[in-house]
Amino acid sequence: MANTMRGVYFLEPGKLEMREVPIPQPGPGEVVIKVESATTCGTDLKAYRRGHKLFKPPMPFGHEYAGIVSAVGAGVTAFKEGDEVMGTNTAPCNECFFCKRGRQQLCIHLEGRFNFGSYAEYHRIPDYIVQQNLFHKPAHLPFTEASFIEPLGCAVLCAINADVHLGDTVAIIGVGAQGLMQIQLVKALGASRVIAIGRSPGRLERAKQVGADVIFSSLDGDPVAFVKELTGGHGADIVIEAAGSADTWSQAIMMARNGATVMQFSGLPGGTQVSFDATKLHYGEITMKGIFHMTPRAAEMAMQMLDSGQVTVKPILDGVIPLSQVEDGLLRMHRSEVIKLAVVPSLAD
Ligand SMILES: [Zn+2]
Numbered sequence: 001m002a003n004t005m006r007g008v009y010f011l012e013p014g015k016l017e018m019r020e021v022p023i024p025q026p027g028p029g030e031v032v033i034k035v036e037s038a039t040t041c042g043t044d045l046k047a048y049r050r051g052h053k054l055f056k057p058p059m060p061f062g063h064e065y066a067g068i069v070s071a072v073g074a075g076v077t078a079f080k081e082g083d084e085v086m087g088t089n090t091a092p093c094n095e096c097f098f099c100k101r102g103r104q105q106l107c108i109h110l111e112g113r114f115n116f117g118s119y120a121e122y123h124r125i126p127d128y129i130v131q132q133n134l135f136h137k138p139a140h141l142p143f144t145e146a147s148f149i150e151p152l153g154c155a156v157l158c159a160i161n162a163d164v165h166l167g168d169t170v171a172i173i174g175v176g177a178q179g180l181m182q183i184q185l186v187k188a189l190g191a192s193r194v195i196a197i198g199r200s201p202g203r204l205e206r207a208k209q210v211g212a213d214v215i216f217s218s219l220d221g222d223p224v225a226f227v228k229e230l231t232g233g234h235g236a237d238i239v240i241e242a243a244g245s246a247d248t249w250s251q252a253i254m255m256a257r258n259g260a261t262v263m264q265f266s267g268l269p270g271g272t273q274v275s276f277d278a279t280k281l282h283y284g285e286i287t288m289k290g291i292f293h294m295t296p297r298a299a300e301m302a303m304q305m306l307d308s309g310q311v312t313v314k315p316i317l318d319g320v321i322p323l324s325q326v327e328d329g330l331l332r333m334h335r336s337e338v339i340k341l342a343v344v345p346s347l348a349d
């Protein structure tokens, strides 16, 4: 086996570079995988376009992955060479102020524990991830779908905190990868009617494919009025914002019924101010929750949802590309030509 591999590096916003670097070796407790799929992510696109507070370039790029264990470090017993695995890009410390309070997604050490570099032929998985967030891939699940475990874990943490009940009407704003997964999760949790709100006719069609009962294009009118009309003037029982603009954050509150839960899932750039009618929040007793990232249990649930087929990511995956096309793939995402692509390092350029 050669001792070097190809890997994509993020140098600065707007600039990626393919490098020939040593194949990583596992330290104690670590695992190295041969990457079979590294899915492109909206967070990578944000970092590539305008920088991101969690990205400190120059750095190896890519954080979603599934692959085959190629080497294990001393002390690793749960995995061996040849195992097919899928995992996430970080794991909590379980000892800090927030971890002790059951909010592992807010772990104060999270930022220093993000593991980048899956847009490469091989990827090293640190011990804390091996212990908590690396899973054996179900044999029937293709690698290209298994690498969705990270974004799906985030969607799961949102869905299980949304207090969905049988019979609920759930409005989901945004039909990107997250919206299309949230639709399936709230259905699995018992929602009777899911209203998907977006703009692209193609993506709204995919929302239908994955289980949305009603679709609405915000290019055709006011989504708040539409949701109210569908719900006898009351508004939705649950609203999930997964579009990521100040306007849709406000709309999410205004299309919720009194007493509803509103999940503000999509992060906005630092300093963004959102305005809404405060009387709606107060007199309407709206519960508004921010939700970020995931927990090890949410990651495990994501794996189980993919394994059981309760969530299908097939309609979200727009194709496979070789390592040499990562930049082109991100630009295609930016132009809304694709939702997600799987980078497959074994593919010829
Ligand atoms: Zn991601």
Ligand SMILES: [Zn+2]
Pocket (backbone or CB within 6 Å): 092, 093, 094, 095, 096, 097, 098, 099, 100, 104, 106, 107, 108, 109
């Ligand atoms: Zn912690």
